Amino acid sequence: MRRLVLIPIFLVIGCGPHLIKTAAIVSLETSKAVMALQEKVKEYHDTGIINDAGYQVWKESFVKLSDVGIALDKALREGNDQKVIEQIKAGIGFLDFLIQNGIPKIPQDKQVLIMVLIESARSILVAIAAAHGGA
Amino acid sequence: MPDIEKIALLIKVGSDVAALLIPFLISHGEGEAAKEVIDILAQADVNWKTIGDRAKDPNY
Numbered sequence: 084m085r086r087l088v089l090i091p092i093f094l095v096i097g098c099g100p101h102l103i104k105t106a107a108i109v110s111l112e113t114s115k116a117v118m119a120l121q122e123k124v125k126e127y128h129d130t131g132i133i134n135d136a137g138y139q140v141w142k143e144s145f146v147k148l149s150d151v152g153i154a155l156d157k158a159l160r161e162g163n164d165q166k167v168i169e170q171i172k173a174g175i176g177f178l179d180f181l182i183q184n185g186i187p188k189i190p191q192d193k194q195v196l197i198m199v200l201i202e203s204a205r206s207i208l209v210a211i212a213a214a215h216g217g218a
Numbered sequence: 219m220p221d222i223e224k225i226a227l228l229i230k231v232g233s234d235v236a237a238l239l240i241p242f243l244i245s246h247g248e249g250e251a252a253k254e255v256i257d258i259l260a261q262a263d264v265n266w267k268t269i270g271d272r273a274k275d276p277n278y
Contacts, residue, residue, distance in 0.1 A: 111258055114265035121269055125278065142273045149270025156262050 109207060110156045113174075116204035117152065121145050123200060124185075127193060137188025144185065147177050171208045178205045 121141075128138040151174040158166035178201050186194055186201075272278045 108258060111262040111265065114262050114269065117269055118265055121272060125272075145273035146270050149266050149273065152266030152269065153263065156266060 110152070110159055113155075113204055113207045114152055116200065116207065117145070117148055120197070120200040120204065123197065127189060132190060132193060133188055137185075140188060141181070141185050144177050144181050148174060151177065174208050175205060178208070 124133065124138070124141045127133045128135075133141075151170050155167065155170040155174065158170055181201060182198070186197060189197055
């Protein structure tokens with residue numbers, strides 16, 4: 084009986100830090116992908132590739148993505164699966180919104196790079212959603 | 219199992235035990251491991267906040 088109790092404790096002690104670290108790294112990597120996207124879009128605006136109206140669409144979406152990211156990080160830290168799924172769905176929704184409404188504001192020859200950056204962030208979010216039963 | 223599934227499984231378990239494990243690790247002398255995880259999460263927090271701050275900045 085004592086052995087049965089000890090096994091999960093050893094599992095938690097042995098694997099726990101690595102598992103939590105994985106969840107933490109995923110949140111960090113998603114934020115890096117969104118930051119890279121934000122910097123590239125700003126560069127396009129600064130060089131006149133995207134006009135002010137088009138840039139505004141992107142800026143508003145980045146504010147929403149930031150809120151979602153902060154809430155996602157908090158939910159991951161708390162181990163709250165339901166909140167994690169809610170935030171991921173919201174995040175994917177905003178990225179899909181950008182594909183529909185932000186991409187057309189960019190000249191066609193520059194769209195591929197931006198799509199790759201969006202998909203990079205999106206695929207990380209989908210992986211977390213799958214892990215939490217929300218895919 | 220494809221790598222993506224392994225990663226997903228790791229995240230699932232990691233997230234579920236996070237709330238319990240961080241204080242547990244600290245109380246059992248594994249403060250360094252707990253601190254490393256908290257530091258990574260803190261970096262993510264900073265990045266997410268930076269994204270929002272930049273987007274709200276009219277000069278950015």
